[in-house]
Amino acid sequence: MTSRIACQRDCPDGCVLLLEGAGPEARVRGDPSHPVTRGFTCMRALRFPRYYASGRRVLYPHVREGDAFRRVSWEEALDLVASRLREVLDERGPESVLFFNYAGNSGLISFNYPLRLCHALGATRLEYTICDEAGELAIELHYGMRYGAFPQDMEGAKLLVIWGANLASSSVHAYRIASDLRARGAHIWIVDPRRTKTTLLGKHVRPRPGTDAVLAAGISWYIINELGVDRDFIDRYTKGFEEYAELISRFRPDLVEEVTGVDRGTLRELAEDYVTLRPSVTYIGVGMQKTRWGAEAVRVIALIPALVGVHRGFYFCNSCRDLEIAYLQGRHLGEARRVNMLDVPRLLSEGRFGFFYIYGSNPAVTLPRADLFREGLSRDDVFAVVHEVVWTETAQLSDVVLPATGMFEHEEVVGSWWHQYLAHSQPAWQPMGESRPNWWVIQQLSKRLGLGHEALYEDPMEAMDRVLRRSEMTGHSGLEELRRRGWVELRYPPKDEYQTPSGRIEFFSSRAEEIGLSPLPKIGWDQQRGFILITSSVPERTATQDLLPEDLAELDRIHISEEDARQMGIRDGDVILISGEGEALAQVEIDHSLPRGVLWARRNARFMRGFVNDVLTWEKQEIGGGNAMNSSMVKIVPWKGGAVEGG
Ligand code: SF4
The missing domain is CATH 3.40.228.10 (Dimethylsulfoxide Reductase, domain 2)
Incomplete structure (x- = not known):
């Protein structure tokens, strides 16, 4: 049987995929009839079945016990999460509860629906400043x-x-x-x-x-x-x-x-x-x-x-659309406070938060100053819940880990931030283990917290249907039509x-x-001190999510130009200490594609000790509080220390 899947990765291409079979041997190809996908995909898509059926999956709810995790029932996990959440709400107030999410699943329901609980509680959510x-x-x-x-x-x-x-x-x-x-x-x-x-x-x-x-x-x-x-x-x-x-x-x-x-x-x-x-x-x-x-x-x-x-x-x-995302997020349920996600490691280390609900994100690796975030998440006064598809680094550090459905296992509606087609994704596989969609967990927690607002229990597909019908861009066509046709072309203004x-x-x-910004562009430039460290995606992965178990065995290297390496007496494979906002140790790769003064690493690279984001700047741009990670100035020195322990 062939199912039609709208890719839910954080990627501009917004592909529609045809999935045949189930499990690691299932076959993925681009839908030839989709106007942009046109029958082909990236190499990541070919790995999706192996990824979603891999040993990295979180299959059951788990609760931390000391340094290990114990498998528990959903009942036990949800009761524990609800009681700890209630405690923090009562003792420290809703502002100390942070809903932390990003585009680990960029489906409109998976991304937005959980924020209904955040708004109903008056808790804290993010300003999404890590990307564009x-x-x-x-x-x-x-x-x-x-x-x-x-x-x-x-x-x-x-x-x-x-x-x-x-x-x-x-x-x-x-x-x-x-x-x-x-x-x-x-x-x-x-x-x-x-x-x-x-x-x-x-x-x-x-x-x-x-x-x-x-x-x-x-x-x-x-x-x-x-x-x-x-x-x-x-x-x-x-x-x-x-x-x-x-x-x-x-x-x-x-x-x-x-x-x-x-x-x-x-x-x-x-x-x-x-x-x-x-x-x-x-x-x-x-x-x-x-x-x-x-x-x-x-x-x-x-x-x-x-x-x-x-x-x-x-x-x-x-990605600007007239869809009522505010409704999907339940902003009518209450006011949520917002924090710039770049500030989270600092606020966490200052003891600002007592409870984290993390989904679709791996901040222990992806935030600038990820090292501080990891340190903070391990504090005794912080309770962290991660609802995730795989055992990410963030999940490993949390108190409760809940299994989330992957993109083949739930119904979704997905937009693109490049083309103008909104696509429907069919559930193709039975959920792996006891995994559940994002909206389901929120409904269960709402029930346990005794929250009465009916929007917390609204069927997510009915909510989606309402959003589609109220949109000029969809021509007011609803979910049924989207299900039938597979995608609709959104009508952007001329x-x-x-x-x-x-x-x-x-x-x-x-x-x-x-709004207090310069009406004309402010034209300036980086004054280089030391090396500039830039990161970017590689074909086989754009996110930490794209890793298969075998990828984890392989550490990333920091790339340096041939001229800089020669001048510093560094050879391919040497270990260097990188000092920026934080520190990391990495092996070097001489890279002929780089100019002098520039270091490069894969986005979210994992080094011998630490991650590339541990050294990236958490400085913010004036406009929109956006990140400046590719302006990170670092120093490097050959590592003269002893054996390196893994990070
Ligand atoms: S990751 Fe991007 S290119 Fe690859 S299948 Fe998904 S949308 Fe298409």
């Missing part, structure tokens, strides 16, 4: 809604600029489009400090990390001062151009060349392509935005199309509609002014 939120806000400041180019716009582009993304790893369908475009003779530019498979697709520009805002300003300088803007477009669709041109006039080619390391000939050539090749699309990568000046860089990059007369000629995140206060693209953002 700062950049999304940056685009909203100038464009209103943040949607930009869709896959079909990319396919029709004469110029594609891939800015700070290795599509071969992070978006295989966008990579395929870029490859096809190249074959058809479109111009492709890739802006990335590293050499990757994606940079082979076209002209490669290698700025110093953290200087993207200046680079974009330099390109804009050529367009405004030498090549010519699209005056008709600017008059008709934009506001604040004169102020913006004045700002950009300060970024003369000599300054830009000095700051970014990119020569002015290249700057001008790329600017010429922007002016002469239309339509163009600039694919803005999330990793580039995770820098101190990242959201500011997104502002300047996303404004380039407005100079040359292209409506929304950028892609950053297309590309030339701008939801800013003026109804135009605002170079000078009145919204920014209103």
